[in-house]
Amino acid sequence: MEAKHHLQRLASPARTASFVLHTAGICSFLASFAYLYIFPQLPAGTVGGDFQFLTILGLALSLVTFSVGYAADLALSRPLFEAKNFLAVCVAPLEVLISVLYWSLCTYDRNLVYPPEMEGGLPLLPDIGFHLAPGVFLTADLLLFSPPWTIRLQEAMILSLCIAFFYWAWVEYCFSYNGFYPYPIFQLLTTQQRVFLFAFSAVLMTGSTVVLKRVYHLVNGGIASGTKED
Template structure:
């Protein structure tokens, strides 16, 4: 299937490079989940388990997104391809922010993201698999195998706020049963400070969405120009 948007670099859905990218991403994400099975990061039996981590929730969403892309490539399905693109609008900015926040906090003070008993943090390869690979895979998929986003500032802001405060509600729900937060930084902050942290994260995710949208047009060209050429 060679038909694609004017600004889309490479054919997708297609059983060529698009298929390879989605299959590679799925293998990477599954390898990270396999690592979690071997080395759980939170006590067994805790409510929410490792899905208390935003990283793991993002990884699961990335896996779902790339699975839609993979099946769309196999079936050459436009409908599944469009579903993958809709999910990417949500998941790609989220993964970029997860990477930015994680590596920033880890560089500043790893005790903000790791409990004291994990003094060394994760080994490098799993660390990359959890906290960098998803952002790289999803950004590559956006730039090379997707049509341009049409999401506007208001929609991006509402989506980011919903994700940020849904995650906060989930974390507080798990805390009410477990008595601990997945990230030490949450324990160090007051409720007011956590409110600011999640609101600021929503602002960053909105900025991430707009930055990815601008990057797409920088790499692939202007949507207005494409319409003129049509």
Template sequence: MNAHHPLQRLASPARSASFVLHLAGICSFLASFAYLHIFPQLPADSVGGDFQFLTILGLALSLATFAVGYAADLSLSRPLFETKNFLAVCVTPLEVLISVLYWSLCTIDRDLVYPPEFEGGLPLLPDIGFHLAPALFLTADLLLFSPPWTIRVQEAMILSLCIAFFYWAWVEYCFSYNGFYPYPIFQLLKTQQRVFLFAFSAVLMTGSTVVLKRLYHFLNGGIPSGTKED
């Protein structure tokens, strides 16, 4: 097996700690999907179903990322490991964004993310499974079992804008059939305000990419790419 990147803290792909982390993440994500199957949050016959939620789209991407990482650990495949790292560059900042937005909005007013019929929101354990665990698992994978990211700020902003406005288009498509938005905050905002919200979310996601890169180099050494020291 090839030696890992000199800044990568622990061996991966590997049938050791990396294997355990990816398996634990997969179990957590599957448990969240099992909860969603038992307690769906949106009508099953609505276009998009629960996949209208950014949280659920992010959870599916997290599951795919860790499934590829788990397969890489089992097979010790470098191509699969590189695929996992490519996916993580997109998914990890997204999950950090989801956690930041969700817990911030809940602190302000839970009615912004939960309709009136879901008074009190989710129980604590499922709430953590949906809105915190993916960000923690993916961040741990980055800091311990991944080489440093090479994506630059401009590239991260383009990627974030693409993800943000793809989600906006998806939400509006579902709304055109269902007549409701998955999050009450979307219903409260005018079109121009929703544009600002999605653009602001793209900026936050770009910021999470930058913070994650700097945290990686703070803990593991080296200089982040895209800085003046390059």
């Protein structure tokens, strides 16, 4: 197995701290899915089910990413480690975006996120599991167990736009069958306003990629830039 990148703080793939982090993350994500199974948030039989929520899609991607990292630790596999890092470039900024948007909207007006019948929202522990823990776990994995990201600013913007508008298309597809949106804020906006919201979210996701890269280099050394790094 190749030596770790000189900026990577701790060994990974490894059956030590990296394995512990990935195991803890998987347990957290599975606990959130278990809660969702017991307490579904949308009526049974709706197209898309709870996977209409960006939060749940992000949680599923986080579970896949950490499962690949877990397998890499067990097998000490460099290809699986690289696959985990590839997924993390997409998923970590998305989870940071989800946390920022969710807690910001809840602070402003929880009715933008939760329908009237769910006044008060989720209990605190599940709320953290869905809307904070994934971003924390993926950020910790980046800062401690990953080489620096090589994604360029332009690439990050294209990736963010693709994710944002894929989700918009998915939401509209589900709406065409269900007659309602998963988040009340979507119902309050016109089509043009929703386009702006998704485009703005793509910009925020790009910003989260840039911030994560900067924080990585503040913690681990090196210089973050818009160009690819060694």
